[in-house]
Amino acid sequence: MNSITSTEAEYAARAEGLHRSYRRGGSDIPVLRGVTVEFRRGTFTAVMGPSGSGKTTLLHCLAGMDRPDRGQVWWGPAAVHALPERRLARLRREHVGFVFQAFNLMPGMTAAQNVELPGRMAGRRPARTTVRDALARVGLAGRERQRPAQLSGGQQQRVAIARALVSRPRILFADEPTGALDRTTGTQILHLLRDTVDHHGTTCVMVTHDPAAAAHADRVLLLTDGRLVAELHHPTSHGVAEALAGLGGEA
Amino acid sequence: MTAVLAWSQLRRRPAGFAGLAAALLLAVATVTALGALLGAERGVSAAERGQMRGPGLGLIVGAFGEITVLVAFFVALNTLGFALRHQYRDLALLRTLAATPRQIRQLLRRQAGLTVVLVAAPGALLGAAAARALLVALQHRAMAAPHARIHSVLPAAGVATAATLLVAVAAASLTARQVTAPAPAAALADSSGPDRRPGAVRLLAALAALTGGALLVRLAATRPPAEVDKAAQATLLAALVLLVAVALAGPLLTTLVTAPLGRVLRTVLPVTGWQADANLRGYARRLASAVVPIALLTGLSATMATTTGTALRATAGPPGGATSATDSWLRQAELGLLGGFGAIATVTTLVTLTGERRREFALLRLLGATRTDVLRVVALEAALTAALGLLLGGAVTAATTGAFSLAATGSPVPTVPVGTCARIAAAAVLLTVPTALAAATVAMRRPPTAAAG
Ligand SMILES: Nc1ncnc2c1ncn2[C@@H]1O[C@H](COP(=O)(O)OP(=O)(O)OP(=O)(O)O)[C@@H](O)[C@H]1O
Ligand SMILES: [Mg+2]
Numbered sequence: 001m002n003s004i005t006s007t008e009a010e011y012a013a014r015a016e017g018l019h020r021s022y023r024r025g026g027s028d029i030p031v032l033r034g035v036t037v038e039f040r041r042g043t044f045t046a047v048m049g050p051s052g053s054g055k056t057t058l059l060h061c062l063a064g065m066d067r068p069d070r071g072q073v074w075w076g077p078a079a080v081h082a083l084p085e086r087r088l089a090r091l092r093r094e095h096v097g098f099v100f101q102a103f104n105l106m107p108g109m110t111a112a113q114n115v116e117l118p119g120r121m122a123g124r125r126p127a128r129t130t131v132r133d134a135l136a137r138v139g140l141a142g143r144e145r146q147r148p149a150q151l152s153g154g155q156q157q158r159v160a161i162a163r164a165l166v167s168r169p170r171i172l173f174a175d176e177p178t179g180a181l182d183r184t185t186g187t188q189i190l191h192l193l194r195d196t197v198d199h200h201g202t203t204c205v206m207v208t209h210d211p212a213a214a215a216h217a218d219r220v221l222l223l224t225d226g227r228l229v230a231e232l233h234h235p236t237s238h239g240v241a242e243a244l245a246g247l248g249g250e251a
Numbered sequence: 252m253t254a255v256l257a258w259s260q261l262r263r264r265p266a267g268f269a270g271l272a273a274a275l276l277l278a279v280a281t282v283t284a285l286g287a288l289l290g291a292e293r294g295v296s297a298a299e300r301g302q303m304r305g306p307g308l309g310l311i312v313g314a315f316g317e318i319t320v321l322v323a324f325f326v327a328l329n330t331l332g333f334a335l336r337h338q339y340r341d342l343a344l345l346r347t348l349a350a351t352p353r354q355i356r357q358l359l360r361r362q363a364g365l366t367v368v369l370v371a372a373p374g375a376l377l378g379a380a381a382a383r384a385l386l387v388a389l390q391h392r393a394m395a396a397p398h399a400r401i402h403s404v405l406p407a408a409g410v411a412t413a414a415t416l417l418v419a420v421a422a423a424s425l426t427a428r429q430v431t432a433p434a435p436a437a438a439l440a441d442s443s444g445p446d447r448r449p450g451a452v453r454l455l456a457a458l459a460a461l462t463g464g465a466l467l468v469r470l471a472a473t474r475p476p477a478e479v480d481k482a483a484q485a486t487l488l489a490a491l492v493l494l495v496a497v498a499l500a501g502p503l504l505t506t507l508v509t510a511p512l513g514r515v516l517r518t519v520l521p522v523t524g525w526q527a528d529a530n531l532r533g534y535a536r537r538l539a540s541a542v543v544p545i546a547l548l549t550g551l552s553a554t555m556a557t558t559t560g561t562a563l564r565a566t567a568g569p570p571g572g573a574t575s576a577t578d579s580w581l582r583q584a585e586l587g588l589l590g591g592f593g594a595i596a597t598v599t600t601l602v603t604l605t606g607e608r609r610r611e612f613a614l615l616r617l618l619g620a621t622r623t624d625v626l627r628v629v630a631l632e633a634a635l636t637a638a639l640g641l642l643l644g645g646a647v648t649a650a651t652t653g654a655f656s657l658a659a660t661g662s663p664v665p666t667v668p669v670g671t672c673a674r675i676a677a678a679a680v681l682l683t684v685p686t687a688l689a690a691a692t693v694a695m696r697r698p699p700t701a702a703a704g
Contacts, residue, residue: 093619108533
């Protein structure tokens with residue numbers, strides 16, 4: 001077996017030398033400055049760092065939702081950075097699940113319809129029981145027919161998680177999935193993510209500000225000013241908090 | 252404070268006020284033109300006036316004015332609602348910052364007033380030009396005295412501006428209730444405007460309008476053949492009143508009609524159709540506000556065209572011939588003006604409704620839909636919207652013109668000018684689908700990661 005195929009087999013996603021900047025007031029503000037990172041199959045990674053450090057931007061680039069200015073993104077053997085828009089959209093639909101920091105749901109659709117949506121777009125029709133089970137797993141049994149406006153922020157977030165999980169993505173990205181939840185519901189969600197990683201071989205990448213949430217992951221990446229500055233394996237809540245304090249930023 | 256805020260909102264979101272400005276401009280222009288025409292035969296001898304063909308300038312202006320002025324203000328009210336929708340979130344935020352409902356109402360009134368002031372001069376100029384052109388055309392057809400001429404338009408313009416101002420300000424107070432009625436937090440949570448079930452008051456009003464419309468239909472149907480003119484007037488008025496009923500009962504009607512239509516759609520197009528159906532169901536009110544102007548535009552024009560067609564058949568003969576020809580020319584002119592109003596209302600509505608779905612489109616793209624996929628759903632939704640509008644407009648046309656035909660010819664089957672009606676339907680679809688697609692394309696210009704979240 002040569003080295004390229006073993007890399008492909010081993011890593012669900014990897015990125016090399018990612019640069020991304022935004023234009024603001026006539027000049028380019030760098031947000032990512034050369035991020036190189038790999039995600040082993042079936043692992044759970046937490047990304048942490050101060051507000052504005054580029055976590056969301058990194059996640060968008062890794063999920064093929066934003067194009068880096070420079071650098072490469074790979075999902076297994078697929079060169080994401082080189083794919084044309086349409087092929088990328090198709091591939092993303094099949095391989096990637098995403099839970100956004102905010103505005104996750106189609107406001108006109110019911111909870112169940114929102115969960116069905118990606119499958120529908122891929123030309124499948126998810127079974128009714130699958131949708132119901134997915135909602136039940138995030139504690140929303142019986143809420144199938146409600147629309148986002150009738151759900152709390154945390155409940156909306158959970159519908160988004162159900163949607164991300166129902167298509168059984170190979171890689172699941174979640175941007176502060178527990179940010180709007182109380183501790184009990186948050187822990188429930190984290191157990192759910194942990195479970196999909198352990199039992200379904202999903203690769204999960206989660207952004208969080210909460211050291212206790214990060215402790216559920218296999219590894220923590222610390223991002224500051226668009227650079228990866230530290231990596232913790234088998235993190236504990238205490239260890240993560242200390243590492244963050246060492247950055248001199250986050251409370 | 253509110254005056255500054257009113258002005259800054261206008262400057263910050265000029266696009267949100269474009270439709271309102273266009274509608275108010277046309278309202279000022281119409282009233283100015285009609286007023287100027289009314290005064291045109293001053294100083295013309297009674298003998299000269301007596302030689303003219305047709306019903307006389309005063310009656311022409313009256314008939315022309317009645318419907319167009321009503322429609323003008325209906326459209327102004329509609330566009331005002333959308334100007335409010337554009338800034339719904341800002342206003343809701345203001346309310347959480349302890350702005351009183353009175354202040355919000357005042358803010359909206361100032362905005363409406365300011366818009367009228369901005370369009371008054373160009374509207375008056377447009378009205379004066381239109382009055383001159385119309386007078387020349389009428390004189391050419393010997394329907395106005397050769398010595399009639401447009402005197403000073405200033406009084407007419409003054410009255411037009413004042414009337415438009417009054418209506419706009421009153422309408423602003425009414426629409427303000429949309430933001431001031433819910434509690435501040437509820438208003439903020441519902442950032443693009445509420446999508447509640449229609450209230451009891453609204454349904455009662457719809458029922459009242461429906462009853463009024465039905466009475467007018469009966470009035471039209473029972474006129475003796477000698478009173479065809481009266482029957483025609485009752486028919487048009489009935490159409491307008493029934494369309495108001497449609498507007499009031501819009502959310503309910505669209506829900507009723509979308510359900511079976513959506514089921515078909517989902518079966519035929521499991522991907523695009525399913526999405527369009529889900530979106531349309533979830534937003535009965537949004538759909539209704541897009542359907543109403545289309546129903547108005549097509550219902551009124553088709554009623555007018557069919558009434559004229561039926562009347563022509565009923566009075567086909569030498570004496571009526573000339574009158575009917577000029578009469579139908581007048582109807583054509585009126586049709587053109589109504590079309591203008593309808594187009595403004597339709598475009599404003601669609602641009603606003605599609606534009607505010609920016610985040611939805613971004614989300615769909617992030618979930619793996621391509622731009623083309625999203626546009627396909629939008630096109631389908633727009634086509635459905637047009638179809639619903641045509642259906643409702645067509646139903647109103649059938650009811651009213653059937654009654655007219657019964658009065659004029661004794662048969663409830665009117666003479667339908669198929670060509671004109673096909674053109675009206677085509678215009679509705681051609682206005683709806685490309686407008687929605689263009690608005691959606693603009694809404695998707697920014698990368699989805701920037702628009703969502
Ligand atoms: N579309 C955009 N246009 C301009 N600047 C942007 C855009 N998106 C993000 N930025 C900027 O990029 C920087 C990083 O943003 P990003 O959303 O990645 O931060 P983050 O680490 O996720 O922060 P938070 O913890 O607050 O969510 C910020 O300074 C932000 O202002
Ligand atoms: Mg973020």
